[in-house]
Amino acid sequence: MATAVRQRNSDIYSDLFSRHFSDRLKLLLVYAILIVATVQTIYPLFWMVFGSLKTDADLFNNVWGPPRMMIWQNYVDAWRIADLGARIGNSIIITVLSLTVLLIVSSIAAYALARLQFPGRQAIFLIILATMMIPPEVTVIPLFIVVRTLGILNSRFGLVFVYAGTSMAFSIFLLRGFFMSIPPELEDAALVDGANRLQVFWHIVLPLARPGLATVAIFQGMFFWNEFFLAFIFIRQAELQTIPLGLVNFFYRYSADWTLYFAALSMVTIPVIVLYVAMQRWFIEGLTAGAVKS
Amino acid sequence: MMMTPAIILLIIFVIIPIIYGFYLSFHRWDGFNSPVFIGTRNYVRLIERDDVFLKAVTNTIIFAVSVVLFKNVLGLFLALLVNQKIKGVIFFRTALFLPVTLSFVVIGLLWSWIYNPTFGLLNAGLELLGLDNLIRAWLSDQATALGAIITVDIWKWTGFHMVLFLAGLQSIPKDLYEVAIIDGASAWARLTRITLPLLAPVTFISVLLSLNGAFVRNFELVFVMTDGGPNHTTEVVLTHLVTQAFRFGKLGYASAMGFALFVVVAVIAFTYIRIGRSGAYNF
Numbered sequence: 001m002a003t004a005v006r007q008r009n010s011d012i013y014s015d016l017f018s019r020h021f022s023d024r025l026k027l028l029l030v031y032a033i034l035i036v037a038t039v040q041t042i043y044p045l046f047w048m049v050f051g052s053l054k055t056d057a058d059l060f061n062n063v064w065g066p067p068r069m070m071i072w073q074n075y076v077d078a079w080r081i082a083d084l085g086a087r088i089g090n091s092i093i094i095t096v097l098s099l100t101v102l103l104i105v106s107s108i109a110a111y112a113l114a115r116l117q118f119p120g121r122q123a124i125f126l127i128i129l130a131t132m133m134i135p136p137e138v139t140v141i142p143l144f145i146v147v148r149t150l151g152i153l154n155s156r157f158g159l160v161f162v163y164a165g166t167s168m169a170f171s172i173f174l175l176r177g178f179f180m181s182i183p184p185e186l187e188d189a190a191l192v193d194g195a196n197r198l199q200v201f202w203h204i205v206l207p208l209a210r211p212g213l214a215t216v217a218i219f220q221g222m223f224f225w226n227e228f229f230l231a232f233i234f235i236r237q238a239e240l241q242t243i244p245l246g247l248v249n250f251f252y253r254y255s256a257d258w259t260l261y262f263a264a265l266s267m268v269t270i271p272v273i274v275l276y277v278a279m280q281r282w283f284i285e286g287l288t289a290g291a292v293k294s
Numbered sequence: 295m296m297m298t299p300a301i302i303l304l305i306i307f308v309i310i311p312i313i314y315g316f317y318l319s320f321h322r323w324d325g326f327n328s329p330v331f332i333g334t335r336n337y338v339r340l341i342e343r344d345d346v347f348l349k350a351v352t353n354t355i356i357f358a359v360s361v362v363l364f365k366n367v368l369g370l371f372l373a374l375l376v377n378q379k380i381k382g383v384i385f386f387r388t389a390l391f392l393p394v395t396l397s398f399v400v401i402g403l404l405w406s407w408i409y410n411p412t413f414g415l416l417n418a419g420l421e422l423l424g425l426d427n428l429i430r431a432w433l434s435d436q437a438t439a440l441g442a443i444i445t446v447d448i449w450k451w452t453g454f455h456m457v458l459f460l461a462g463l464q465s466i467p468k469d470l471y472e473v474a475i476i477d478g479a480s481a482w483a484r485l486t487r488i489t490l491p492l493l494a495p496v497t498f499i500s501v502l503l504s505l506n507g508a509f510v511r512n513f514e515l516v517f518v519m520t521d522g523g524p525n526h527t528t529e530v531v532l533t534h535l536v537t538q539a540f541r542f543g544k545l546g547y548a549s550a551m552g553f554a555l556f557v558v559v560a561v562i563a564f565t566y567i568r569i570g571r572s573g574a575y576n577f
Contacts, residue, residue: 030375037372038389041453044404045392063413109300116296124297129567131308133559135510137532138552141325141545142314146306165307168300197296226397229514247399265400272395280388283457 051262078263087246095224098163110175111201132169154237171216178212214282243268319549336550349526350534358508364448365504369455377463391453402518405446409433436527443519455500462496498570509559531555
């Protein structure tokens with residue numbers, strides 16, 4: 001009897017599957033809404049890929065449909081003209097190094113803010129929060145002067161620290177919430193057994209915090225990969241530039257070659273999407289803990 | 295001790311630039327000669343003699359209110375839909391998030407084509423529905439340009455808020471609903487008495503993030519799509535700021551604008567945090 005009740009109510013939405021006509025109608029409506037919503041988010045991506053495979057004439061006469069003939073040569077040309085080989089290398093190096101610095105430094109700081117009692121803890125957190133509210137466009141010129149003074153203008157290394165430094169606040173904000181959601185009992189036991197805080201952090205907390213780290217990695221990784229404004233200001237040497245700078249240069253110099261432009265956009269967008277799809281389970285999990293319990 | 299590396303990076307790359315920017319806001323500076331101290335004149339001019347700034351503030355507020363409202367309401371609505379156990383739900387979750395992964399270069403290009411007056415999707419769709427009188431050049435028409443950009447920002451970010459709300463929904467214990475169903479609570483009562491109150495902490499974060507983004511992270515999109523035009527109808531504070539700084543070399547004045555914006559955002563955000571803290575949310 002009890003099992004039967006639980007069975008019937010185990011899923012609050014199971015009533016959608018019952019035989020009543022009105023319930024089927026409801027399910028139909030849910031699917032209709034989801035399909036419309038999904039089409040308007042993913043059709044533009046198909047449209048981009050379609051455009052990348054068309055001839056110029058096909059693009060202008062058949063703007064919204066699939067290509068009549070696949071022109072793979074567009075990819076070869078776009079790769080060569082936008083010099084994507086070197087730029088992809090730069091983007092990968094800068095994204096990976098920025099994430100490494102950001103994750104190590106911000107996770108340790110976020111852990112300290114979440115767990116340790118020290119004077120000024122609340123004040124530091126509020127200052128970090130406040131820095132997120134200053135638009136980057138305001139600080140970019142003073143930041144330029146700082147970077148020039150440090151002698152790291154026009155260097156990938158310099159951009160890595162600019163990225164890590166300017167993303168620190170958001171990352172600490174998210175990870176702090178995540179660490180607060182982890183029950184402290186495990187750590188207390190290890191501390192009693194004589195481990196120090198860093199050991200506890202490294203061996204106990206970090207493995208538990210993987211979804212939180214994945215969330216920051218995906219979110220900031222996308223940001224670094226796509227970032228244009230700061231990269232444009234801090235890197236002027238062509239051979240050090242990242243993909244977005246290459247795309248914009250390409251766009252200004254060959255603005256008539258839309259199909260090549262789409263091919264270049266597809267080549268830089270598709271890897272990000274693949275990476276997101278591969279990691280999305282962790283991402284949702286990470287946001288759950290990070291956002292719910294901060 | 296554990297905070298040291300983070301604090302050093304924050305001081306060098308965030309705090310010093312902010313303080314230096316604040317210092318510049320009291321100066322006249324073209325970026326080449328040395329800054330000239332002019333007291334609060336930049337701030338006075340901002341309020342008394344810059345009509346474009348006032349227009350930009352109005353537009354920024356319209357932008358902020360609309361995107362905060364729609365991103366969160368639509369995000370919650372979609373989260374409720376994809377929190378059900380129905381076939382293909384993982385696909386929908388993933389697909390609805392995709393716009394978040396796109397760069398502004400891609401998005402700007404894409405939507406400029408959708409809004410294009412001669413071969414754009416939007417006008418083609420309206421024609422198909424027989425709504426020919428609605429057809430227009432969406433981004434160059436003063437009546438629709440701001441709304442068109444707001445739509446794109448909502449399009450890009452709704453998936454992100456959906457995932458936040460979905461995360462919150464999944465943390466609500468299922469037995470609460472079982473009990474409510476046994477007690478005969480209607481679906482509406484379950485939503486308003488269980489779901490929404492328990493979602494309060496997530497709603498708090500979600501609104502805070504969208505609020506912040508709406509004020510201080512809207513430059514790239516507006517820049518790519520209209521650069522503030524036509525006739526300043528889509529001018530937001532940040533595009534006006536960048537124009538003043540980089541086109542006219544008024545770096546001190548642009549800094550003052552940035553800090554005026556910061557004060558507005560900080561007052562709104564911290565008031566909101568204070569209210570939130572006294573409510574469901576604990577720092």
